[in-house]
């Protein structure tokens with residue numbers, strides 16, 4: 001007969017895979033898996049990813065708990081396996097060692113609650129245990145897992161179910177589709193939120209319609225990036241558009257979205273669309289001069305494959321590829337999250353298109369850090385979104401298409417800039 005109430009194994013997992021050590025979803029899955037493999041009943045799990053890196057979490061089990069804290073930069077995890085009853089926590093230990101790819105480890109095993117030191121009270125808890133067993137369904141437990149999009153000082157976190165539909169490392173980036181609780185399925189590239197089912201319309205309507213209503217006779221549009229398909233879906237709502245060429249560097253993004261985000265990737269079969277999987281920067285360099293009415297740059301943030309989408313050379317090539325009356329619209333980052341990229345991009349556009357021809361459109365995206373985001377414009381020729389007069393036409397279009405963000409008021413309001421933004425834009 002055991003002389004203790006509980007068994008506590010304190011584990012040092014060393015030389016682990018640093019990527020696993022920084023992956024909150026993988027660690028939650030592995031810790032829950034370790035509990036279940038050893039026959040434990042899971043009550044709930046809470047896991048957080050910390051800035052700049054590291055994961056902490058706990059799986060509460062009917063037999064006590066499993067807890068972890070990781071230091072990816074050292075390939076290290078401190079793990080507690082605290083169990084009572086018949087559960088063999090060494091089964092959990094073996095499972096985690098395997099999952100974390102730990103090449104060296106040590107463990108201390110302690111008995112907790114020595115019965116020689118305790119005095120049992122005179123109270124019968126067996127009926128309470130039976131009651132608990134009646135309502136507990138071992139298949140369902142609360143999961144509390146958070147995805148965080150951040151820089152060193154600021155972050156936006158979304159709670160997600162822990163279920164991962166896609167997790168692939170493409171030649172360019174890590175492509176993931178996760179299920180968030182508040183915003184539905186979400187596309188993440190590396191550790192950044194790109195789009196979610198519930199708020200994608202904010203971004204995709206606003207990247208498309210202001211320029212399309214400014215240049216009402218536009219026929220030929222180029223989209224760089226936009227692999228989820230949301231931008232071409234919006235552009236193709238306009239019947240005056242005869243051709244859209246979309247150049248996305250990462251085929252994995254397109255495939256993942258076609259399968260898991262079909263309402264965003266809804267227009268890939270439109271015969272007016274030519275889809276090219278290739279480098280957009282190189283494509284624009286080779287493009288014919290004066291070819292496009294509108295160029296839309298739906299890129300990711302200026303790290304990894306999208307870095308070149310924030311250069312003077314790229315936007316000069318875009319300028320040349322536009323017709324004499326043409327509009328460039330670029331994903332312009334946030335004036336509160338990435339002030340530097342935001343203002344540098346605008347200064348570059350002012351330099352290429354002219355000081356008064358680089359307006360900024362602000363709009364709101366709840367799932368991007370700070371919520372305040374921008375599109376930046378380059379106007380070639382005399383067209384200007386502020387001069388739009390066809391308001392009845394916009395109203396009718398919005399109603400017919402069931403748009404949920406853009407309307408005739410927003411068309412003008414997006415170009416209103418707060419004073420701190422005006423300061424950022426001043427050269």
Ligand code: SPD
Pocket residue numbers: 192193194195203226227228229230231298299300301331368
């Ligand atoms: N931090 C997010 C920057 C937005 C990048 N583009 C999103 C793609 C949606 N089509």
